Amino acid sequence: MSLILLAEQVLNGLQFGVMLFLMAAGLTLIFGVMGLINLAHGSLYMIGAFAAAGVAAATGSFLLALAASLAAAAIVGGVIELVVIRRLYQRDHLDQVLATFALILVLSEATRWAFGSFPLYLNIPPALSGSVRLPGGIEYSLYRLSLIGIGLLIALALFWLISKTRIGMRIRAGENDREMIAALGVDISKLYTVIFALGAALAGLSGALVGAIQSVQVGMGEPVLILAFVVIVIGGIGSIKGALIGAVLVGLTDTLGRVLLPPFFATFMEKSAATTVGSSLSSMLIYILMAAVLIFRPSGLYGRA
Amino acid sequence: MKRKTLSLISASIMALAGPGLAGEAVKVGMITTLSGGGAGLGIDVRDGFMLALEQAGDSGIEVVIEDDQRKPELAVQLADRMIQSDKVDVLTGIIWSNLAMAVVPAATAQGKFYLSPNAGPSALAGKGCNENYFNVAWQNDNLHEAAGAYANSAGFKNSFILAPNYPAGKDALAGYKRFFEGDLAGELYTKLGQTDYAAEIAQIRASGADSVFFFLPGGMGISFLKQYSGSGIDLPVVGPAFSFDQGILQAVGEAALGVKNTSQWNKDIDNPTNAAFVETFQAKYGRLPSLYASQGFDTANLLISAVKAADVHDADAFRAALKAADFNSTRGDFAFGPNNHPIQDIYVREVIKEGDVFTNKIIATSLKQHSDAYAAECKM
Known part of the structure; x- marks a missing residue:
């Protein structure tokens, strides 16, 4: 395998990881601050993609589509927090899983009812299509490169928000001791709604960004949701930094595993058997990574013990 | 709910049809994917199937439709219920091979007919073939x-x-x-x-x-x-x-x-059945038919042809009527091979x-x- 191909695959892994981060960031905040397991996070990803596809079809503008994905996911997120999620904070995790699983079914069927059963069209904007030549002679898709850039920018903005602003201070305080900050006069329920809507908006944005190169269809969020859970378990629940590192680790492991394992087995096995074994093992690789991390750090890379 | 309404509608159609109808209706259980990510396929099969029944007018066929949500265990439950409490004679509708593998062998073992409008796993075409299993679409390969x-x-x-x-x-x-x-x-x-x-x-x-x-x-x-x-x-x-x-x-x-x-199908295959199918499908549902819709349509027409020719309770005669494939297919020529799978262009x-x-x-x-x-x- 040539070095250029390997470098391209590392970029692919990075891009995949950065998009996972957008999903995982909201999930880890919601779990860390409110102690809530939100299975419906994947539905918010789907809602973002559908909102973007709808607006892009109506206006032809990708920027408006992205704005719509942020707004739609944040609004839906805010509403379900007010109507459903709010009643779950005091309940145990099983109740939360049941209720948010019900939300997946409700939101999926509502989306199908509104947009129909067939996948929607959403494409990348002409300005970002095509590829660019990177130093070292790597030809890489401009859109995927932009995804990496957008993802890293959002990660920076989140770090700033959490470490430098008043709301970030309250989020950190909420993670440490919910009763205490309520006692200090912070309106905790408003804070929860804001965090939930913020996480939802990030999921929606990532749905729209990824939807442009994938398929916008009902149920698109659930596979990503599972990966996002793997990411936050690896990174440590509640930690944004952990989510970023975990997401990039998962992205790189998954992509490089898919690329490197089949040829590795082919060095000592018959070719088609090597393909089968290699691809089966590569699809397990991130779970093996997760298990390995948990053996050495039971609360994840950056989780509090 | 949907199931109740449908059987209610078909029941009232039967009642209106009055005594002119000979014998009791043939009951068909359709298990297909109507929700979730793969719903487009099941909806097309269902719509094609129901269009053929509607065009046939009073064909003496009553359909019970259920959504399998693309889950094998749910498909098995639905099949059991349709066989035991709805007393269906014929099952159809499954889109995915893994669901077909879960349902078809058990259904044919109970003497029911199964007409596949989509899935054609190799296991059911070779050693696991059954005289009551007919594939109207294709073998997977x-x-x-x-x-x-x-x-x-x-x-x-x-x-x-x-x-x-x-x-x-x-x-x-x-x-x-x-x-x-x-x-x-x-x-x-x-x-x-x-x-x-x-x-x-x-x-x-x-x-x-x-x-x-x-x-x-x-x-x-x-x-x-x-x-x-x-x-x-x-x-x-x-x-x-x-x-x-x-x-x-x-x-x-x-x-x-x-x-x-x-x-095996496209909307420009040149025969009158296909032209009429494409036109009426588009008029009724407001979209072009897919190959899945054509498969649902052909499955229903095969069933109608067999119901006209033989009594479903006389299994040997009904099986022979299915095998004859005496219907106008949207694909033009259509015949079953020795394993009840299509021989087609x-x-x-x-x-x-x-x-x-x-x-x-x-x-x-x-x-x-x-x-x-x-x-x-x-x-x-």
């Missing part, structure tokens, strides 16, 4: 075999082939390789449900292939084609119709234009744009009067 045959005629010498890592994906690559005479530049199994193909596309670029064959049904195919066309690789792509059906082409858009794909289609709509046009016949590789193993 068929369209991939046709793609391999087309690749030869197109002069491809070195193909890169990929499919998801599950039984139907392995059947697909096996089917392509059975007919393709050139070499393989690469062979890849991707994760089922995978939506990012950047890593695979980079490997295709580096492989030195002169063509790409892929079987990635539904959303996987949409993602692959969009990413492939954005990657700047201009190798010709060929695949089975499942990634190019009417339901998903609009979501792929320009990226699919010009791609060759293989199918398979075409090469090209994706074109008609006005604002992306659709397919037949450009050649890939395999004539094609049966399947497993018929010889079937003993019944």
Whole structure:
């Protein structure tokens, strides 16, 4: 395998990881601050993609589509927090899983009812299509490169928000001791709604960004949701930094595993058997990574013990 | 609820039809996927099926429809309930091979008829064939075999082939390789449900292939084609119709234009049944039919022809009536082989744009009067 191909695959892994981060960031905040397991996070990803596809079809503008994905996911997120999620904070995790699983079914069927059963069209904007030549002679898709850039920018903005602003201070305080900050006069329920809507908006944005190169269809969020859970378990629940590192680790492991394992087995096995074994093992690789991390750090890379 | 309404409607139709109707109605249980990500396929099969019944007028057939949500365990429960409490005579509707494997053997073992409007796993075509199981669509390998045959005629010498890592994906690559005479530049199994193909596309670029064959049904195919066309690789792509059906082409858009794909049906097959089907389907549902809709339509017409010819409770006579396949198919000639799977022509289609709509046009016949590789193993 040539070095250029390997470098391209590392970029692919990075891009995949950065998009996972957008999903995982909201999930880890919601779990860390409110102690809530939100299975419906994947539905918010789907809602973002559908909102973007709808607006892009109506206006032809990708920027408006992205704005719509942020707004739609944040609004839906805010509403379900007010109507459903709010009643779950005091309940145990099983109740939360049941209720948010019900939300997946409700939101999926509502989306199908509104947009129909067939996948929607959403494409990348002409300005970002095509590829660019990177130093070292790597030809890489401009859109995927932009995804990496957008993802890293959002990660920076989140770090700033959490470490430098008043709301970030309250989020950190909420993670440490919910009763205490309520006692200090912070309106905790408003804070929860804001965090939930913020996480939802990030999921929606990532749905729209990824939807442009994938398929916008009902149920698109659930596979990503599972990966996002793997990411936050690896990174440590509640930690944004952990989510970023975990997401990039998962992205790189998954992509490089898919690329490197089949040829590795082919060095000592018959070719088609090597393909089968290699691809089966590569699809397990991130779970093996997760298990390995948990053996050495039971609360994840950056989780509090 | 839906089930109740439907049986209510059919019951009232029966009541209105009055005493003119001889005997009791034939009960059909349709188990298909009507919710979740794969719902487009089940909805097309159902709509095609119901359109044929509606056009036949009073055919003495009563249909119970249930949604399997693409879950094998749910499909099994639905089948049990339909057989035991609804007392259906015939089952149909399943889209996915894994669901068919869970339901069909048990249903035929209880003496029920099963007409498959879509799935055709190899296990049910060879050693596991059954005299009460009729496949009206294709054996799973068929369209991939046709793609391999087309690749030869197109002069491809070195193909890169990929499919998801599950039984139907392995059947697909096996089917392509059975007919393709050139070499393989690469062979890849991707994760089922995978939506990012950047890593695979980079490997295709580096492989030195002169063509790409892929079987990635539904959303996987949409993602692959969009990413492939954005990657700047201009190798010709060929695949089975499942990634190019009417339901998903609009979501792929320009990226699919010009791609060759293989199918046993297209809307431009020239016969009166097909022309009428395409026109009435579009008039009733406001969209172009897909191959799944044509399969649902043919399945219903096969059933109607058998119900007219024989009593469903006389299993031998009814089976013979099904086997005769005495109906006008949207595909033109249609006959069953020894294992109750179709013998039919398979075409090469090209994706074109008609006005604002992306659709397919037949450009050649890939395999004539094609049966399947497993018929010889079937003993019944």
